[in-house]
Amino acid sequence: MELSNTWLWSRVTARVLTGSVGGYAGWWLGARMGYPVLTGLSAAAVALLSVTVLDTLKGYQLMDWLRTPDVDPPKLPGLWGEVAHRTHRVLRDREREILNERERLGQFLSAIEASPNGVMLLDATEHITWISTAAALHFGLHPVRDLAQRVTNLVRAPAFVQHLAHGDYAEPITFASQGGHTTLSVTIRAYGEGLKLVLSQDITERERSDTMRRDFVANVSHEIRTPLTVLSGFIETLVNLPLTDVERVRVLTLMTQQADRMQTLVSDLLMLAQIEGSPRPASDTWCRVSALMERIANDARGLSRDRHTLVFSVAPAERLVELAGVEGEWLSAMGNLVSNAVRYTPEGGSITVSWVTCPDGRGEFSVRDSGIGIDAEHLPRLTERFYRVDGSRSRDTGGTGLGLSIVKHVVQRHGGELRVSSEKGKGSTFTILVPSMRVRVRQG
Structure with a gap:
């Protein structure tokens, strides 16, 4: 504020002095011609007009530079030179900030691209504004060509379309990708004014591992249950029925075979667990x-x-x-x-x-x-x-x-x-x- 007042008073003072000097010179010259007042006023007006025209030309130079601020500002004296210098400094600072923001944005997007999980941004009308390479692979999209396209026109999996339209995004959804080769887990989060963040993860291997683990437990249970059932039956036979020596030997032999079978199974399971770990x-x-x-x-x-x-x-x-x-x-x-x-x-x-x-x-x-x-x-x-x-x-x-x-x-x-x-x-x-x-x- 202090600097603005200084500029204001300097410009007022300059114009007062210019008008005074011009008026005095015109009065001095008019006194010899017999018209001192008229000549003095005219000379003062001409002096002020000349200063104003020069000042306007300087302002025009500044406005012309502002149309292409990439070049150095014009070297102007006085107020307009200071305005040009300060404007140029502000523009350089702003450009530097923009470059820094772009660099940080580029680093952020590079970090997202490095993630195996997919990221897709949707606007308020569910059009794609940005999509990572992983998300494009997950949904069968092109990361450039499909920008600005409505996502439901491209990803037509019923589970995804219904979940997106439902509006309740508390839980992720799981569905097969286009082609059915992979299984995706998709989480949607709303932000801003109707904007949506779509996160996708390929869980094919996890689903396969879970299936293999369930099958493994089921198979182990079945494999052990069979000889156990046989052993239980033979034990009950030995307890409840009178057997001859030959029959007893035969039953004990079969029981030994089933016990050996379980022992072999347990040994193989332990061997497999030891090898894998x-x-x-x-x-x-x-x-x-x-x-x-x-x-x-x-x-x-x-x-x-x-x-x-x-x-x-x-x-x-x-x-x-x-x-x-x-x-x-x-x-x-x-x-x-x-x-x-x-x-x-x-x-x-x-x-x-x-x-x-x-x-x-x-x-x-x-x-x-x-x-x-x-x-x-x-x-x-x-x-x-x-x-x-x-x-x-x-x-x-x-x-x-x-x-x-x-x-x-x-x-x-x-x-x-x-x-x-x-x-x-x-x-x-x-x-x-x-x-x-x-x-x-x-x-x-």
């Missing part, structure tokens, strides 16, 4: 392939009881080969493949188990049988827990439905790969590929 094993513990093959061969011969032709092939040069990792896990994985081959190969069939070190340093453990084979439709699901191609046959052969799942997790933990090839009625081949970093030839 453990970190990848180090590569500083080694075990001989030939020793593993010998133990697997002994177990296979005991399971087969001379009903199959068993061939275990390890070349003499391979007898010094060693594997890195947990010996018990390798034995479990390889043993499961061989025991499966014995169980699902009819009497008189052949089973060939081999180890080969490839030229690139990788190892291949292969189990080939002449058994019943597997239809192609079942191959992708073989390693799922409790998945059985033929449930009744698997139980008859003593399988728990966890063997191949254990094999898969052991192989993956050691950085390897499990391959399966099979054809119905023509046998199967299961191959474990061991990475070269876990295979070495022992020296000496």
